[in-house]
Amino acid sequence: MTVEREFVGLPSPVVGRAGAGGHPCQGVYYRPRGSKPDVAIIATHYNIDFSEHYLADLCATRGVGFLGWNTRFRGAEPYFLLDHAVADIAVGVRWLREQAGVERVVLLGNSGGGSLMAAYQSQSVQPNLEPEYGRASIVHAAMELPGADLYISLAAHPGRPEVLTNWMDPSVISEDDPLSVDPTLDPFDQEREIPFTKEFVDRYRQAQRRRNDRITQWARSEIDRLVAAGHHDRLFTTPRLWADLRMIDGSIDPNNREFPSCYLGEPQRANYGIYGVGTVSSLRTWLSMWSLSDSQCNAAPHLARIKIPALVVEADGDSGVFPSDTRAIVDALSSADLTTHTLEGDHYLRDREGAREDAAELITNWVKDRS
Incomplete structure (x- = not known):
């Protein structure tokens, strides 16, 4: 099955376009050529570019759309603000539903993105973000976020401050x-x-x-x-x-x-x-x-508000996400439909041949079973 890729560049509700013309919200949408999937994954990180995520093609060839999505903080970690980021993620979620024809949206929280996507879903369910010290308010666009239907944690850290x-x-x-x-x-x-x-x-x-x-x-x-x-x-x-x-x-x-x-x-x-x-x-x-005391990028409070079906996947050779980290994520989730799985491999699933294919097969089968 061949994969069709579409570049998506969209305005942000928070900041304008760059002087050179680039949109602040950018990504690539992957889908089987000639098809219009009714279920799609969106993957976003705090600052890493996920537009060419290693699972994108693999999921698309298995019939599940994949939007590798970046907020305006891709490559700009020193300037990150959580409320701005979730507002930009909402742009991608809305595009999937309103332009790509997707009926069910899956949040993929990979690596550091685990707590970010948890914060997004948490804020969509019950607005809870507070302005940090020295700020009077959070941006209005972060108060009205479209929720997702499924949540996946893949080799995810328990939170940025942690x-x-x-x-x-x-x-x-x-x-x-x-x-x-x-x-x-x-x-x-x-x-x-x-x-x-x-x-x-x-x-x-x-x-x-x-x-x-x-x-x-x-x-x-x-x-x-x-x-x-x-x-x-x-x-x-x-x-x-x-x-x-x-x-x-x-x-x-x-x-x-x-x-x-x-x-x-x-x-x-x-x-x-x-x-x-x-x-x-x-x-x-x-x-x-x-900040341990001030940051709202710690996953646990957000995971507790997630009740949609959830899949938590760990890599058994991960040198930065450890078993206790994964247990903390599992213990914090409120999902009644909760699946856990351990894959053989390192954090990026590069060391073992076929590890990424195994991850894509696991994820797409789990998603299809709930679609």
Whole structure:
């Protein structure tokens, strides 16, 4: 079966078109050539471009439409605001129903997109988003979202603030010095015993939360300082964010992953590099996306409002989403029709031949059984 691809560029209810002409909301719709599927998946991430998602062609060849959809924050993580993002996702959902002729819409929350799509469905059911510190209100377009019919969590993290906090290195002494290290918390210290002791793990996790809280308090006070001077926001960097103990010690939250490893390879090298989630942020984006105390990008409260049928899929060799993360998602969902499945493979389902095909077969069969 051949696949037909259609580029979709649409206005956002929040911002205008770029000066060069590009629409803020963009994506690619995949469908079997010459057909008009009555059920389609929409997949969106906080900032990663999903227009060429690895499941798109595979789902379309199995008769299910697939809209790889991007909000205006694709490639623009430092400026993310949750209410703006869900308003842009609604543009894609409406297009599927009103232009593509889709009767049943499936939200696919893959990787970081799991909590984002959960927030979307949650907000469509019961508007609950609140303005972050320093903002008077959320955008009106985020208050009226068309809901979906099915929800899928695929190799998904339990929330943006949770994943960043679990990954951050709490041995950082000064946020302005990426080489500053408290040796009592350094997971890469050559004298550190592995497997890590329970005492060290507990102390490390507490220190991670304290680091997140310190950045939040600084961000709030910095907003106050800037506003008092007549300004709105600023960017800042957060160093050393590849230090989840589970990336180093495979006995913690065990699965079939290789270790030490992370999505960028060797954790210590990645930890002192410049790539990764949350490395650059505005003050307001920190509060909207990364702050444990302020962010509404944590999945659990949103998952609790999801009662539509749900499928939760984990990869057994994932080095960034761990079994306890998946259990937290399953436990938080309120769906009476809830299916769980474990696939053999890594986070991106690249390492095992046929893993992506298996995922597409699982997902499309599950969707068709409920259509």
